[in-house]
Amino acid sequence: MSHCRDMIKKLADYLDGDLEPEFCTELEKHLKGCNNCKLMINSMKMTVQLCKDGTCEDLPQEFQDKFQQKLAERWKKKFDRQ
């Protein structure tokens, strides 16, 4: 599943909608078969969506930091083991 690493690396760009269409297609294909990445993206998308809706400002900075940290930790653990 080393493919996941490549996917995650580009996730930030993906969420900004700033990726080449080729990768988006590839990523979406990957997501159909990879629940881990799907969950990850859904979490991130939710965060991005919150921010875009403007409700982001209502979330304490500490909460946001913790959330990002948790996600990062989870993925680090997952991929470092392989």
Ligand SMILES: [Zn+2]
């Ligand atoms: Zn994956």
